Amino acid sequence: MNWVTIFWSTLSGVCLMLALLHLLVWSRDRSSRASLFFCVAVFSVIGMAMAEMVTMHTESIAEFSGAIRWTHLIHGVGVVGFLGFVHFYFGTGRWGLLVLALFIRFLAVVANFSTGESLHVYAIHSLQKVNFLGQQVTVLGEWAPNPWVRLGQLAMLIQVIYVVDASTRLWRTGSYESRRRAVIVGGGLSLFLLLASAHAGLVAAGVLRMPFLVSLPFLGVVLAMGYELSRDLLRAAKLSRDLRESEQRMTLAAEAANLGIWIRDLVRNEIWASSKWRALFGYGRGEKLDLEDILQRLHPEDRETVRQVLEKAMAGSGSYETEYRIILPNEKVRWIASRGRVEFDEVGKPILVRGVSIDITGRKQAELEASRQRRELAHLSRVSILGELAGSLAHELNQPLTAMLSNAQAGQRFLAQGNPDMAEITAILDDIADDAKRAGSIIHGMRAMFKKDAAVEMQPVDLNDELTQVLKLLHSEIVGRHVHVELHLENALPVVHVGRVEIQQVLMNLILNSLDAMKAGVTQRHLKITTGRQDDRVVVRVHDNGPGIPEEMLERLFEPFFSTKPGGLGLGLAISRSIMEQFGGRLQAENHAAGGAVFSMAFPVAIRNLSET
């Protein structure tokens, strides 16, 4: 039994296995360069083992010397492999040191081929046989050492420094993983490098009568590296299990919450969606998903908005939330709420969009219904106010009518008397026309209040104008109740974005409330209305000199069905406040220091480029 052959062959076999395994790994994932360099290192160890087998069995000096020489080259390649592995596996190696080490090693290899027989041995005079592992193997007999070996030793030193330095830096990162790697791979490699160098040095110096056994220590290193890489494979398997587990949990959660999940890969331009999502959007199991096609399923009114929202998220905001309608192939309409998040690469380019979609049709319909009922209620309230004002509105219309009739009849009389003053006749006709327009505007104002719209018509509104219009409608009522109105309207009041009719309703409600408050026991009925800008808000204040509001009722006033008037429905202020909130404003009540109550309406100032449509 040639134990040497067996042992060295086994050694080579093991190395080959490891090498092939990691070559496979690298071919599947080109980014795991550590595996590639591991292969190089391992192949070099195989090469060195082969060469050592040759030296141990050869009889000829030339063969012996040649084998040693080639070992150095293979060793050089091996160094590249080992250091490369350290560099990519640790990630902490200093580039400068690496280059230096490889350079000096390169010089050593050059010296190996150009000076004497090989780097260690200048000349071989004779060979001898010694007993090694029960075997007779060839070793150096008499020889002259090569002074250039110092170069090799220098290279080795720098290699070791590089590895030790990289290992220390890895250790310093502190994690258990890193420290284990630093010790096993880094420490092992440094140790075995030194061991190999020392052994070769001792053999070359004649202290040890043995074959050059460089491959053995390196096997040790290979095993250490292999161990670490295997641990990675094990961890990968565990991660895969954990991932599967995590996926299952997520699917379960998504099912339970009725969520459709989707992922859009922007790089590969592919969309993946869960079966729940496909069901929501009316797609089959295997149907290919395309963004444009999906957008076509959206309701035409919502399509643009959603498109813009998506683009904005991808342009940088990173996430979005939106609601929209989709029209299924069977004509059914569904409301969907989607939330998504965009993933960007290192340079800020969007590469992935992930999101969830959920069917909110039920909720949306309830919202729309509630909104419709609110509008109905507001309308009813308006109609009711107008009903209360019927008398005074009729009076308000009566004035222009009276003037028109008297003017016309006076004109008739002038004409009948012959030789009328034409200037007077012209003035009469002008007045008639103006009065007719005046009556028309009252009617127009009333008609607007009676309107019931499908939706609130938002427009830029000057509150001063609206206030003036409302006061015109309420003119007779105010005069009839002997109330003196004091107006302080700020010039150039900023415009607000509201519904005209709804705001008139609120103003009317507040003014009528004030008139009612001043009914009893107030001799001088005084109503002060101011408009003005306060920071970023436009504020309208209605101040009466009634008895004020008891503290405990200040907030209750706005509760639905709360009324201080006998027979009052108590909805006016509740509706008014909800209208204000609808426009992003506020309605508040407080008592004024000088007596009476003050109701304040606060609106946000309209931003110039408000409208998107």
Add this chain to the structure above:
Amino acid sequence: MTPTLQTVFIVDDDASVVRSLSRLVRSAGLESRTFASAEEFLLAQPQPLHQPSCLVLDLQMPGLSGLELQQKLASSPASCPAIFISGNGDIPATVQAMKQGAVTFLTKPFDDQDLLSAIFEALEKHRNLLASGSQLGAIQERMTELTEREREVMAWIITGALNKQIAAALGIVEKTVKVHRARVMEKMTVSSVAELVRHCDAAGFVAAK
């Protein structure tokens, strides 16, 4: 018809109504003067005492209302009669106005004939009032010329008492009563007791009990 300048005062807070009424009044050959509020009217104090005039008054105005103005004017003698116009057919207000002596109450819009008839009626009323008013002044003046005793006698005359009764009441001789009676009738420039009674009534002279 006495050819005096008859003026209609128009008080209403609605400028257009005022203008139209002014034209209507002028088309009837009358003079018009307009005021935007009761306060403006009071400040102007436009009532000439010897020319018939009347007031066309809106009921509902900011500040002093039509009714309030009417009340204020009632205190001054020989004030011109008022015609009320209003957009509201408010019954209590109507009743109040009529009670306070309004000529009539018209609801807007009204026919020109209705207004002009009311105006002429009011002017006639005022003319009579002025006439009787100037009469009244004369009567009052004459009364100041009566002596104390003549006054006492007059108080009894207008009760319809006989000379004998008057003498008994005052404790004087019947003959003296006769003399006083003659003087009273002469000074008061009346030709009958009935006339005397009327004048005394007008002057507010209280009869004896």
